[in-house]
Amino acid sequence: MRLGSGAFAASCVAIEVLGVAIFLRGFFPAPVRSSSRTEHRAEPPAPEPAAGAHSNWTKLPPPLFNKVVIVLIDALRDDFVFGSKGVKYMPYTSYLVEKGASHSFVAEAKPPTVTMPRIKALMTGSLPGFVDVIRNLNSPALLEDSVIRQAKAAGKRVIFYGDETWVKLFPKHFVEYDGTTSFFVSDYTEVDDNVTRHLDTVLKRGDWDMLILHYLGLDHIGHISGPNSPLIGRKLSEMDSILMKIHTSLLSKERETLSPSLLVLCGDHGMSETGSHGASSTEEVSTPLILISSSFERRPGDIRHPKRVQQTDLAATLAIGLGLPIPKDSVGSLLFPVVEGKPVREQLRFLHLNTVQLSKLLQENMPSYEKDPGFEQFKMAERLHGNWVKLHLEENRSDVLLSLGTKVLRQYLGALKTLSLSLSTQVAQYDIYSMAVGTVVVLEVLTLLLLSTPQALCRGADLEVPLRSPVFSLLFYLVFLVLSAIHVIVCTSATSSCYLCSLPWPVAGGLMVLVSALLCAIVSTLTRTVIESTLLRKNAALPSSRWSEMDLLLMLGTAGHVLSLGASSFVEEEHQTWYFLVNTLCLALSQETCRSCFPGDDSKPQHSVHMLQDSAVYRAPILHRAGHTSPSSEALGGHTRWAILASPWLVLACCRLLRSLNQTGVQGAHRPDLGLWLTSSDHKVELSGLAALSLLVIFLLVQRGCSLVSRAALALGLLGVFCYRAAIGNVLFPWQPGNKGFSKGIIEARFVYVFVLGILFTGTKDLLKSQVIAADFKIKTVGLWEIYSGLVLLAALLLRPHNLPVLAFSLLIQTVMTKFIWKPLRHDAAEITVMHYWFGQAFFYFQGNSNNIATIDISAGFVGLDTYMEIPATFLTVFGTYVGPVLWASHLAHFLSSEASSGPALSRACFCYALICSVPVATYLILVTSLRYHLFIWSVFSPKLLYEGMHLLITAALCALFTAADQNSRAGPIQRWTLEMGGS
Amino acid sequence: MKDTDIKRLLYAHLLCIFSIILSIFIPSVFLENFSILETHLMWLCICSVFVTAVNLVLYLVVKPNISSKRNSLSHKVTRILKCCIYFLMSCFSFHVIFVLYGAPLIELVLETFSFAVLLSTFTTVPCLCLLGPNIKAWLRVFSRNGVTSIWENSLQITTISSFVGAWLGAFPIPLDWERPWQVWPISCTLGATFGYVAGLVISPLWIYWNRKQLTYKNN
Structure with a gap:
């Protein structure tokens, strides 16, 4: 089966989402529960232990x-x-x-x-x-x-x-x-x-x-x-x-x-x-x-x-x-001081009741409870307690009784402490089997993606997906049999609960089929790659691909980020990693702009010819990097030249400003930042001014690509955003400085939603139109830009007013980079994709997010809703949190499709995006599995895991968008087929 | 001829390394409780001064490039003035880059600036000594195939390794080990110093290793 690399990547990410979901189900353990909770009848309370003697105290104490x-x-x-x-x-x-x-x-x-x-x-x-x-x-x-x-x-x-x-x-x-x-x-x-x-x-x-x-x-x-x-x-x-x-x-x-x-x-x-x-x-x-x-x-x-x-x-x-x-x-x-004033017999009775309850819970949750030190202590204490009761009933001498009593007390308190502790640690019981299956699925998909990289990034950007052959191969059935056997063995011998085992068997079987099919696909891709590479070596037709410094930086940066996820501090301070990488990227870009603007320093004829061959045969043919220095710099006028030189520094300055807007992470969170200053009630006027200015900038930057209707809709929508913020009391109208009662701003928010939907609808309509009238890529570009501007409008509504500058700066940086860096320097589609991904990540943190659940802005989920509605609220919150990555990805889609000779660039970009998003996820799954007994697993690593899972889901949605936008960029498969035939 | 050149280069570099080592040990003789971490600013100043001095002495003694034919006094003075201005400019631009990278804007200004001075001593001062205040020459040396002597080649290597060292030095700052050297800018200055020293050690070795392949246009 032949698939475009975009569609292939999208389906791969979808399968990965499934794998991550299974992993998450296994990773977040079910809390310690008593198994008898279904029946709610009151059990008789444990009677007082009495060694031989007869205690009649079986009821609960008063x-x-x-x-x-x-x-x-x-x-x-x-x-x-x-x-x-x-x-x-x-x-x-x-x-x-x-x-x-x-x-x-x-x-x-x-x-x-x-x-x-x-x-x-x-x-x-x-x-x-x-x-x-x-x-x-x-x-x-x-x-x-x-x-x-x-x-x-x-x-x-x-x-x-x-x-x-x-x-x-x-x-x-x-x-x-x-x-x-x-x-x-x-x-x-x-x-x-x-x-x-x-x-x-x-x-x-x-x-x-x-x-x-x-x-x-x-x-x-x-x-x-x-x-x-x-x-x-x-x-x-x-x-x-x-x-x-x-x-x-x-x-x-x-x-x-x-x-x-x-x-x-x-x-x-x-x-x-x-x-x-x-x-x-x-x-x-x-x-x-x-x-x-x-x-x-x-x-x-x-x-x-x-x-x-x-x-x-x-x-x-x-x-x-x-x-x-x-x-x-x-x-x-039991907090013992509470019962301290009571007679010893009652104290012991209370402690006994508590220990019995804890040990029962331990028995139900731990297979080898008898070996637990707390349980042993409890048995010991119970025996001593019985002796004490016997002595007490026999009305023995008081000092013996007293000393024994204190001993029993101490024993009970020790037992309570140990039992409570071992039960608390029981919570961290992982369902390793589900985790392993999830990880295997994700890793297989990642391997498949990595193996098909050369093929997917080559000329046609489509690849042969070996689907039919694995299904009929012997290997597939063998692997399937082995996996089923393992499944049966694991499920019959499991002591703790296991999610996969509790699934009905067709579902589990389907999962096994998926795993073995993926394995076979990997094997067949691998063999084909090996055969092709040996053929190539014989012919020596292809020159070895050379990497530019920018490629190297992008690769190393991504790899460094992925490795940094293993340290808890780097997870907590992940924003620092991204800011650092983006800054370095800007510096590298500025060096590149210098090179292209001052030609002659870098004239290396043999190398550029080399690059030309490279890109013609192997890499993206659309955006020729080849010999970019001489033609581009000659074409540059004086003004543009300086603009090109200055733009990386402008981007750097913007990033520095944004960084001080929201302090995030753990170490820096307490530092004062601009956002806090703006949101304090004394600076409402400044906040209003800033919000209005940002909305204006957003309008100016977005409107240029829109059609007239959506331009008007955008203007009204942004006005509505300001009205909404004024209605709920975040900002002030200049003509209405005194603040009266606040409403929930339902009408204003819904007014904006109408325009968002309208713009999105127009955009989709244009996309569909371009699909019908093939090869009219201008309509498609406008359509993609309209979808993008609809998303911008939604983001402007959901982001808190002090974060509106983030949105404005993001649009500004996108414009500057497009105009002065990506277009003149003619970067490769893959490079542009990775840069978009980096900036998207950095903007995720500029907005004030972190890898901590507490920083999610839940209020975004209530915009325009008067009661809590789960689905829209969840959607809005997720969108409000992931504004950065989503907007940068949609900008990427528009940018690549606006390049006249784009061809399969979009599909290639989709592949790169899927790859670069799934590498951290897959690595993180392995890291978290190996760090599952780390001290910070619950406070640092698991929230990050949830963020990663959500990010992957969003990536899947974005890849689907890319693929949908890409479908029509090709002039119909049949047409292309004939072209290719004619060419060969 | 080439081997003697390499030997001279090696000795010069050893002298630079020696000056850095001296800057660690000599002040502790004269100053009470001097240590790199606690009195970091002091060490930064001393190290910069030592390295600059050694570079100047080397420049005067070795004279790797017999440059200007005009040896008038006014020419020399303008040259020295230009060098000073270039040095200050490089310090300020490094400072700006550090702030753009996220160094605090107002607090720790002195520390940030002395780090900028140190990095300038490791990178700009050798460039000024070797190439003079001549932007064209700098651009030539730092573009891909513009090196014309082993001195310039080693300059390229030490400069790049100092930058990379400073860049890598920022990595441990977010870690929660609570070590005294994780404070801004200590880890970066140490990184830059290590990078510089590594560059000094590596460049003669690398040149010696590749002496067969290296052919320079002018020599």
Whole structure:
């Protein structure tokens, strides 16, 4: 079968996406779960162990607390309470922490430090898998066992006010609730007033057992202005007064009922120095956890430093405190100080319950649980406990009892710690089989791509894809049989869960067919290449291909970037790699421009002849690099010559400006940048001016290639973008300086969407028209430019106003490079593709993205939507994140097709683009597999893996676009065929 | 004749390397707590001065090119002035390039500039000594086939290796090893120095190795 290299590359990338999807499914492990979670009947609690003697204490111990109030403050960092800010702004809480009847801890949140997984961790005690972040936006109801489920089952009345996520996680669990959405991050007073307004009545009523309050304001302030803003202090004082109100009311209630109640103050995650969260820096994972109750005894002068505990410990503690069974999936251990005041027998009973639950979880999740040290400790402790109970029932002497009791206690605490630890590490169980299959698919495709490179980049840019021969070859069936056998063996002997084994067998069989077919294709391509090369060596017809310095730089840069992905710091600071590479590229270009503008230094007749032969026979014939120096420089006028000389430096200066617009990465993220300055509320005027200017520049740069209609549409659309930003309060109109109430800007955004769709539609229409009227490439060029300008308009709508200069500069650089570098210097299609790819990557980071989940701008997904709709929101967010690569790739498509003699350049570019995108992905899969026990695997490498997977998906879409645009650039296959026949 | 030339080149280069080594050890005799990393600025200045001095001495002693026929005083003065201006210009343009590469604009200006001075001493000063303030000659030497003597050939190699060394020196900056030499611009200056030294060592060897193939137009 004969395929164009573009179509071939597109299908290869599509198969790679499949491989990466399988890999991801295996890589992100299912969290530790109790297998008995499907049946929700209450199991009888574990009875007290008694060696020989008869203990009649089989029921759950009575609750320690009558009422529980949980005050969860979003993004409450530990130093907001325990640090100097706490002393200054939260005097009452600090007093309680230092002198009152309370226990305070620093609870460590596990990354991802995003609200929904943290709520899950607090209430279920389990460690949510990394995949939960992706579902954070659209949280489905929680299926696992949780404190709230247990409370409901026990007939307790739970009331909730605060973040809507809870209502989604626990539908029908609250007798009364009022969810506030965190839709508008810019609002930080109303979200909290919505919670506080219920407080007075609810505290007075007292007809509840558990009250949960989730305050969002602090997190919003953090997102707007960071942890050092003066707003933080005000918010903390507000929270302090709320805490005081609740505490005094609880104390007065306690006086009536004489049973203690518990007040819990905690945060779900911290806040980094820029005010965001999601990663695993110390500021983001440290949250305060304060338990306040009159039943906690405290001698005066007893100063305790907050101990470090895990966030998951709260679930077990709450369950014990309320007299409920501990949630089945909880991996936390009881916070022992809470039960310290109780009699020893009760203490032991609580610890026993917790250890039994943990060891049960361990048994279900670990095949060789008996060898686990925690389990051994638990068995030992249980035996000692039995002895103790026996002695206790026999009413033995108290000092023996006491010493044995403390020994048992210590044993239990040790067992709890070890069990909790080994369960937490259990989360990192990988499904190696699926990962291996995914990697094999991706690697096979990559090998196929690499092997067919010479063929795909040659004259016709189409290649023979060996499809039929492998299907009928013996090798194919042999490999297929072997793979099926391996599949059966692996699946029958697997101990842990495996995704591929759980697939129905036709699907798995199809996968095996794919793997073996790819293998056969590789083998046949390889043999053909070898035969051809030996033939060539005999004939010695082709001169060996020589590489220019630019080729060398592009190759080495790409290889260096791929290798750098193995180091966690280089993944965190990947933007530095790209900026460095782009700068070096610009310097190399400036050297090249110097050479072409000052001829005579570089006149090497024999070499340029050589190059001529080269490109005529082997490389791109369309853009003759050959002897580019002499003809181009003679044709250059004085002005253009200087423009050509200056343009790389202009690009360098633009890149430097953009670099200081958004500081990104980990080391540089806290540094002040222009973006932060612009977004602060004092500089709204400057921001408005800049946004307007950028929109103007965008219009001027984009309109030149459009037809009249789409030019008008573009102008109106860009105007609409400004109106939208003004409506939601980001920028100001000059005639309306005072800001009134903000709307969601639905109408304005939809107004822009209409124009985006209109321009895209016109572009597609032109493309289709050019397909019908063959060989009219002008219409096609206009069509591609219109598609490109539609995407620019959409990007202008989605990007935050301070990022509009990024878009403007990107268009400026594209224009300058096209006019003064690529056209006069006549670069090869492959070189231009790689340069576009590099710039696309650099712009991905210029925009403020990083390899961290926290920097994704989710607000792009809500532009013009009044409720959350999954598909459009996801699409918009993805597009908003990958604006840089998408725009540069679509510019590439337009640029290559606008070259009059383009021929198969587009298809060749598509091939190069697919190759250069799949090399990092394939390498990264291997790197991540080998680094899967690295310390930073969850915080650094897995987010990058998700980014890479998404990037590959986008590449697949772009390659499909390239191929579609390319279909008509050929004057119909039959026509070309006849031409070729005639030629030969 | 060629072998003696190569020998002279080797001795000259050894002298340059020696000057760099001296710049590491001599100051610690006179100055208390001098170390390359902690008093980096000081070392940068001393190293630049030493290398410049050695280059000038070499230029005066060896005189690889018997250049100007006109030996009037005014001509010499303008020549020296021109050289100074060229040197300053190269320092400033290096500084600009570093800032474009992402060096901080305002903080650490002094460090950035001294790195620019150091890189200029490694690259521009030998060029000025050998070729004089003559842009045409520079362009000739650094284009592909314009080398006319082994001195120019070695100049090409040392200059390029200094640049490559400085370029490679930027790589460890983002790594989180928290080492003192990862701070801007220490790793780059060290990289440039290593590159320069490597160029000095490699170029005589390379020329010796390829002495059969190397034919120069003028010789």
